[in-house]
Amino acid sequence: MKIRLEEDYFRSVIFGLQDALVSTTGVVVGISAGVSDRAIIILAAFVAVSVEASSMAAGEYSSEKAVHQMNRKSKHKDNLIIGAALMFLAYLIAGMIPVFPFLIFAPDIARVVSICAALATLFLVGYIKGKVVKQGAMRSAVEMLIIGGLATAIGLIVGNFLKV
Numbered sequence: 001m002k003i004r005l006e007e008d009y010f011r012s013v014i015f016g017l018q019d020a021l022v023s024t025t026g027v028v029v030g031i032s033a034g035v036s037d038r039a040i041i042i043l044a045a046f047v048a049v050s051v052e053a054s055s056m057a058a059g060e061y062s063s064e065k066a067v068h069q070m071n072r073k074s075k076h077k078d079n080l081i082i083g084a085a086l087m088f089l090a091y092l093i094a095g096m097i098p099v100f101p102f103l104i105f106a107p108d109i110a111r112v113v114s115i116c117a118a119l120a121t122l123f124l125v126g127y128i129k130g131k132v133v134k135q136g137a138m139r140s141a142v143e144m145l146i147i148g149g150l151a152t153a154i155g156l157i158v159g160n161f162l163k164v
């Protein structure tokens with residue numbers, strides 16, 4: 001069996017995974033800094049992840065449709081609905097990773113575990129991406145860790161300044 005990897009699906013999944021890890025970590029750490037009730041932190045995080053996953057899926061659909069319309073003669077064989085669904089699932093699954101520690105640990109510990117888990121997953125996603133595109137898995141892992149880590153750090157710093 002040969003699985004053909006559609007480029008646009010691949011981009012959707014990578015985009016969804018990375019964005020979910022970065023933004024959910026910011027959301028969950030931000031909320032937990034201001035609220036101590038674990039149930040509220042978890043509920044708010046779940047809401048944020050679901051809303052964001054839907055919004056990203058809608059964005060994926062519209063932006064990919066625009067690209068398809070722009071070059072009609074191009075070789076786009078990807079289905080817009082599948083692309084949007086992949087974005088939704090990638091976002092939802094990766095978004096649960098920074099939330100999960102809050103189900104187990106007290107917020108102070110969960111915050112640290114959450115950031116570490118998100119960074120470790122970014123590294124893993126980068127590694128797998130490198131394997132898939134056959135271009136230095138380790139290099140790809142470090143690159144995604146740095147890019148995602150920087151975005152996460154900026155989010156956390158801004159959040160901390162504004163106390164959101």
Ligand SMILES: [Zn+2]
Nearest residue numbers: 008064076078
């Ligand atoms: Zn396409």
